[in-house]
Amino acid sequence: MLKIAQYTESIANLVGLAQEAEQNKNRLQAKKYFQRALELAQPFELVQQYFDFLQRSQDFAEARQLLADFEQEFLRNGQLTDYWQKLWLIADYVILDQSYQRLQYQHYQFSAVEKKQWQGLQQQLATVVIEPDKIAQLTANLLQAATTKTGGNAAVVLAKMQSLTPDAYVQVAQPTLASPMLNPEVRVKLLDEISLFSATYSLTLNWRGELRLLSTDQLTPMQYVPELEQFAVDFAQAQFDQTPDTVDQQLAMSNLLTYILLTYPFCEQELQPHEIWRQFLSKGQIPATANAKEVKELSYWQEQERNLLNNLNA
Structure with a gap:
């Protein structure tokens, strides 16, 4: 060089x-x-x-x-x-x-x-004041862009939001986070940004058709979500051990990233039980050992994945 x-x-x-x-x-x-x-x-x-x-x-x-x-x-x-x-x-x-x-x-x-x-x-x-008209316009623009199937022009709005203060950012994001039509990729981008803010905020998030209260001090940036590392270690170990259920690590990691995105910020609660999800992510199929409740949950998330892929290809 x-x-x-x-x-x-x-x-x-x-x-x-x-x-x-x-x-x-x-x-x-x-x-x-x-x-x-x-x-x-x-x-x-x-x-x-x-x-x-x-x-x-x-x-x-x-x-x-x-x-x-x-x-x-x-x-x-x-x-x-x-x-x-x-x-x-x-x-x-x-x-x-x-x-x-x-x-x-x-x-x-x-x-x-x-x-x-x-x-x-x-x-x-703390002394910076964002014009109310700017907040109102960005709020409307984000809500419109983020509630379309593909996320529309959300990236453009999100870029403009970088010049907001954290308080104003949360104010703009809140109506979108509460929308039942929120695109999952936009949800992740908003919450991932907010997870690193120095102050703590109380959010209302539409999750699986219900409004849930969420304190931002409970948020972990997506790249540091424990489940991401835990499953990745499992896949690597299975490949190293050459067990009967040796995984295609590339497929498993692709599945993992997709389902981390879909379940964020509640990955810890949703990706349970761990062993059933490990098998599901490894093969991309519902394990034969899953009980009726687990089959129902996995089927729900499979449907969410199909919706996500269909929207991306729309």
Whole structure:
């Protein structure tokens, strides 16, 4: 692999051209020069320069993507507080609020300075006021998009919700979460985001035709759901042992991810009994050993899977 040093002059030239284009009010060309420089290599200084350009250009969507792509570079360079400050500057309030808890899941050790900075940013975040008209419009748009069979344009609305504060995000999401027509993929995306918020909220969720109260401190981000690891370990062990019911691990994991999505956030309660579900996920068929109650439950979830696949193919 070629080293960054070999590109130093080219990157410097491209940055110089970008700065010249910006001075000449040609921001589109300047952006292209920065992007070309990043294709050559990604020195941390260049990432920071490109961010500063995007902020000046008020290209917040691209700036958010840049920070998402290079979050680990900020950590490696000991610049977590600078990363937080940049999130604040571009109003990426959702990611900012989630950052502390997300890093805790990754066992990051915060310094005293970082903890103090975080507390200050939380105080600042509490002062942000989102326009009521914006909340009302996003609420209506999300409800319309997320209650179609395919989830419609929900991704577009969800992207716009990133500039909301956590309080406003929950306010926008709540009517959709209570809808009996909620698309399961959108449900997962909403709850997965909310699970990382620093504050605790009380939600009303439509689940299997009934409204259920849910405290967000009971939520686990989807990637950390215990059942995901437990079943994956089971499948790997069965394949290693070469038991009579050796599983096609790729098929089993595909089934597992589908049913985690369908049952989230109640995977622990729904994917029981564990052994029956292990057999079901391994083979994709209801086990002959399942009793009448278990057959009924598995049949219900099979129907939900068919609905999901039909909607995706619609």
